Amino acid sequence: MKLKYYGTGAGYGIPEIFCDCRICRHARETxxxxxxxxxxxxxxxxLAIDLSVDTFHHSAFAGLDMRRIHHVLVTHNHHDHFFTPDMFxxxxxxxxxxxxxxxxxxxxGVRAIVERNLAEFEAGTRDPEAWTRAEVHTLEFYKPTKVLDYTVTPLRARHAEAVEAMNFVIQSKDKSVLWAHDTGKFHSDAIQWLKESGIVFDFVSLDCTLRRGAQITQAHMDLDWCIEMADLLRANGNANGNTKFAISHIGHLVDRTHDELEREAAEVGMIAAYDGMEIEF
Ligand SMILES: [Zn+2]
Ligand SMILES: [Zn+2]
Ligand SMILES: [Zn+2]
Incomplete structure (x- = not known):
């Protein structure tokens, strides 16, 4: 398997538009x-994961070709993960x-748009050959679903419970990925499901939104919590010495430039993701 990160920012990206903090200034300068x-x-x-407000940017400037990608897993409908105005x-x-x-x-929201469009296609008031066509498939927590040749199992994220935010276990014939952002520390039912699954992940991508030691919310993680979750996965048999760990969903709150974060993550055996990073496993 290979995975390419197109966007590794948190809700408002780096630099945030009105922000003059050290991280945002450094990003503008370098x-x-x-x-x-x-x-x-x-x-x-x-197989895409998320269709955020920056999909336009990825498509215009970073070589993402959505004409060739027909399947999108969406973690939840916050704008930094799913943004329908650019879709239709x-x-x-x-x-x-x-x-x-x-x-x-x-x-x-997206289901309502698709239904309205289908009704208009049928009524002849909107041309289906000149408009985005979409299908919405509803996922349930812990229920495996076939997507292309993958088996995708959504885990309950500790994040935005009202919109049922999901983390994903994605398995091919011989490889498996855990996509775990946005989330705080894993829910006990997710931990239990993972333990019982017996899956040993080849790649794990963890939420690292917060400054180390400053957990201002339970709905995201800092590097210490990422280390704790990685240790938990190892202790439960879901990770071993071959498992690669990355951190992503990084905002200016993390209070590290990319180089600083890369060094700090490397010290604990993790990779700090960046926009455009490709990883094979
Ligand atoms: Zn987010
Ligand atoms: Zn800032
Ligand atoms: Zn979110």
């Missing part, structure tokens, strides 16, 4: 890996509908 756009990744060039446009020559996989609560 650019490169210090610029973080909002959440998006693509697995094996065919006068899209011509779509080869097939885009399939959105999302929880019941997070999918309410």
């Amino acid at each position: 650019g490169g890996k210090n610029i973080r756009t909002r959440s998006q990744a693509v697995l094996d060039d065919c 446009t006068r899209a011509r020559n779509m080869t097939e509908p885009v399939k959105i996989y999302i929880s019941e609560a997070s999918g309410k």
